[in-house]
Amino acid sequence: MMYQPDRAFLKSLTDWVESQKKALEGAKEAEKDLESADRLMLVLASRNACYHIARTIRGFDSWLQNPMVIGLMPKEMAEEVQKKLYSIMYELMEFDIKHTSEFVELMSKLMEEGKLPKILFERPEKKEEARRLPYMF
Numbered sequence: 001m002m003y004q005p006d007r008a009f010l011k012s013l014t015d016w017v018e019s020q021k022k023a024l025e026g027a028k029e030a031e032k033d034l035e036s037a038d039r040l041m042l043v044l045a046s047r048n049a050c051y052h053i054a055r056t057i058r059g060f061d062s063w064l065q066n067p068m069v070i071g072l073m074p075k076e077m078a079e080e081v082q083k084k085l086y087s088i089m090y091e092l093m094e095f096d097i098k099h100t101s102e103f104v105e106l107m108s109k110l111m112e113e114g115k116l117p118k119i120l121f122e123r124p125e126k127k128e129e130a131r132r133l134p135y136m137f
Contacts, residue, residue: 016059023052
């Protein structure tokens, strides 16, 4: 009797691809609405993008740990994946450095001008600290 590969694995991969296609299509459609979005909607859209980036990265990480993938992926495909992921990593890290640095500058400027909202930086007194809610910083 000849060994037959697990069809569930192939179905799982096909389902993943279809799920990614739907998410990509939805994101592209939603992006049109962002042209007139307010600040809050832009932040929410950014959080949604982070969710999909993280989900995709977790998927790649899981994929690259799978013995079947490790054992069967041709060198050319592994090379393509490595190069593309490095490109994405560099772009994301460079953007993070740029954005965070700009935000530090903004915060410093607002701090110097005394324009930071005090409510965001108030700390409870020591007596109240024991009673504070677990989600408060």
